Each structure stands twice: as C-alpha cells, then as structure tokens.
Amino acid sequence: MQLCHPAFPATRMRRTRLAPWSRSMLRETNLTPSDLIWPVFVIEGQNKTEEISSMPGVFRYSIDRLVKQVQEAKDLGIPAVALFPKMSKDQKDGRGTAALDPENLVCRAIREIKDNVDGIGVLCDVALDPYTSHGHDGILEHGYVNNDATVEVLVGQALNQAKAGCDILGPSDMMDGRVGKIRNALESQGFVNTMIMSYSCKYASSFYGPFREAVGSGALLQGDKKTYQQDPANVLESLREAALDVEEGADMVMVKPGMPYLDVLYRVKQTLGVPTFVYQVSGEYSMICLAIEKGWLSREQAMIESLTSFKRAGADGVLTYFAVEAAKHLQQSS
Numbered sequence: 001m002q003l004c005h006p007a008f009p010a011t012r013m014r015r016t017r018l019a020p021w022s023r024s025m026l027r028e029t030n031l032t033p034s035d036l037i038w039p040v041f042v043i044e045g046q047n048k049t050e051e052i053s054s055m056p057g058v059f060r061y062s063i064d065r066l067v068k069q070v071q072e073a074k075d076l077g078i079p080a081v082a083l084f085p086k087m088s089k090d091q092k093d094g095r096g097t098a099a100l101d102p103e104n105l106v107c108r109a110i111r112e113i114k115d116n117v118d119g120i121g122v123l124c125d126v127a128l129d130p131y132t133s134h135g136h137d138g139i140l141e142h143g144y145v146n147n148d149a150t151v152e153v154l155v156g157q158a159l160n161q162a163k164a165g166c167d168i169l170g171p172s173d174m175m176d177g178r179v180g181k182i183r184n185a186l187e188s189q190g191f192v193n194t195m196i197m198s199y200s201c202k203y204a205s206s207f208y209g210p211f212r213e214a215v216g217s218g219a220l221l222q223g224d225k226k227t228y229q230q231d232p233a234n235v236l237e238s239l240r241e242a243a244l245d246v247e248e249g250a251d252m253v254m255v256k257p258g259m260p261y262l263d264v265l266y267r268v269k270q271t272l273g274v275p276t277f278v279y280q281v282s283g284e285y286s287m288i289c290l291a292i293e294k295g296w297l298s299r300e301q302a303m304i305e306s307l308t309s310f311k312r313a314g315a316d317g318v319l320t321y322f323a324v325e326a327a328k329h330l331q332q333s334s
C-alpha cells in the first residue's frame with residue numbers, strides 16, 4: 001500500500017478520534033453476536049447446574065436446562081453452540097466406546113436442541129478425550145496414540161453425531177487423515193450437508209487446563225498430548241495442517257488457542273483465504289476472569305478487546321466462553 005500522508009499539521013491522526021461517533025464511523029473491525037460461537041458443557045440429570053471452579057461464570061447444564069440456555073443464545077443472535085459432554089467415570093473406557101453410542105449424552109443433547117430450538121447451529125467435537133479412561137483423544141497403545149486405529153473410531157463418532165442431527169463436526173483430535181475419512185463417510189451415508197470445522201491448527205497448550213477440569217479428563221490424563229498436538233514454537237506447520245484439512249474436505253478451519261496465536265490466525269487466513277475460526281480457550285478465559293476478579297482489568301473492556309483482536313487478525317468467528325455475555329453487551333451498546 002502506498003502511504004500518502006501529508007505531514008503534520010495537515011495530518012493530525014487524533015482528529016478522527018475526537019468523538020464516539022467519529023471513532024465508530026472509522027472503526028475497521030466490528031464485532032457482532034453473529035461472530036460468536038458459545039462452547040457449553042452438558043451433564044446427565046434433570047434440573048441441574050454445576051459450577052466449574054476453574055472457570056468462574058461457566059456452568060455445566062443438564063439437557064433440560066441446556067435447551068433453555070441455547071434458546072437464550074439464539075435470541076441474542078449467536079449462530080451456533082459447541083457442546084462438550086462431561087461423562088462419568090463408569091462411562092469411560094480405554095477405547096472411548098461411549099462415543100459410538102447413539103444414546104450417549106451428547107447425542108441426546110443434540111436431538112433435544114434440534115427438536116426444541118429453531119435456527120441455531122450445533123457444533124460437536126470429534127475426539128475421544130471425554131470418553132477415554134486415560135484422557136487421551138484417541139486409542140492408546142504402549143503410551144502412544146495410534147493414529148489409524150483412532151481415525152476408524154472417530155469416523156464412527158462423527159457419523160453417530162451427524163445422525164443425531166449435529167450440523168458441524170469439529171475434529172479436535174489432531175490425527176492425520178481424519179478429515180478426509182470423515183468427509184468420505186458423510187458423503188457415502190448421505191450427510192452431504194454436514195459441515196466440518198476442523199481444529200486444524202491445535203497446539204499442545206497449557207491453556208486447556210480449566211477445560212480438562214470441566215469435562216473431567218484432566219485428572220485422568222496420562223502424560224501429555226505432544227505426539228499429536230502441535231509444538232507452540234511452529235507456524236509453518238500450521239499452514240500445512242490447515243491446507244491438508246481443506247484438501248481433505250473441511251469447510252472451515254480453526255486455530256487454537258487464540259490470544260497467544262494471533263500470528264498463526266493471521267497467516268492461515270492470509271495464506272489460505274478460507275473461513276477461519278479461532279478458539280479463545282478455557283485458560284485464556286480464566287486468566288482474564290481472574291484479573292477482573294482481582295480488580296486489575298475492567299470486565300467489558302477486556303472481554304470486547306480480546307474478542308475484537310481476533311476479528312482484526314482475520315477470524316470469521318470466535319469460540320468463546322464470553323459469547324452470551326458479549327452478545328448481551330453488544331446488543332445493549334448498538
């Protein structure tokens with residue numbers, strides 16, 4: 001871009017910052033509720049809401065309550081929710097078998113939402129970690145997650161969720177080749193319009209800690225996920241990961257976590273030009289909340305500023321635990 005600024009005082013950058021109306025008129029990035037996807041945790045039972053100690057203001061809901069929450073999100077203009085089941089210990093095993101059960105918690109939640117709330121999308125993870133006794137996203141063999149054996153189960157999980165009515169499948173497991181296999185299975189079974197938002201660029205991050213408490217996989221996790229999730233030091237690797245997933249049939253890609261990886265988000269969007277989402281993960285959320293609780297950050301400003309930074313970097317949408325609160329704020333201030 002050619003810079004053609006006459007010098008000071010012909011150019012005074014502060015002129016257009018003078019008033020709220022002029023700042024609004026010149027704003028390059030506008031955050032709206034339609035940019036937000038709300039991740040929400042679901043539990044068994046009736047009429048239940050559980051607190052998550054490491055995520056202030058985030059709760060696990062039984063399906064009946066979840067449906068009401070999803071209706072509220074829809075009324076606020078949020079286009080989609082992402083469901084995460086917390087399974088009890090006796091529902092978990094080494095192979096994540098419960099992921100294939102058409103009556104499992106997440107499938108029942110999908111069906112209830114689809115039957116009762118009109119006009120909101122449902123996104124579900126494709127990964128085995130809520131269902132495995134060892135907390136890994138796949139099938140563990142001698143301490144190593146077996147890629148190809150895991151992909152077979154993931155295809156079954158993906159189809160199971162698609163049959164229950166899931167609109168968007170989000171493979172979050174980082175196995176190689178899973179997007180292509182899932183896409184083929186969806187096509188051959190007639191689910192030609194089921195979308196795939198691939199967790200393409202997913203790092204082996206310390207910022208997932210609170211999430212693992214929320215779904216109850218943290219205490220179980222043996223070792224770490226470094227043999228399948230990416231090294232935080234890499235960015236070119238993310239461009240390859242995202243390109244492969246698009247070639248295999250992903251409709252959208254995702255970068256995760258968010259704030260420490262804005263450069264990755266920017267480069268993926270610039271390089272591939274495909275719909276690119278970002279996940280402001282649990283650790284980012286909890287960090288901001290804790291500083292707010294301490295009185296060190298202002299709640300609305302920190303929330304909106306962090307979400308706006310994702311759009312500025314090129315995100316088409318953001319998965320965020322702030323979604324409902326941010327949507328309320330955006331409606332009030334518009």
Ligand code: PBG
Binds near residue numbers: 129
């Ligand atoms: C499971 C999954 C994780 C998150 C979303 N899906 C955790 C992990 O990979 O260990 C993290 C989300 C968050 O921290 O908010 N594969």
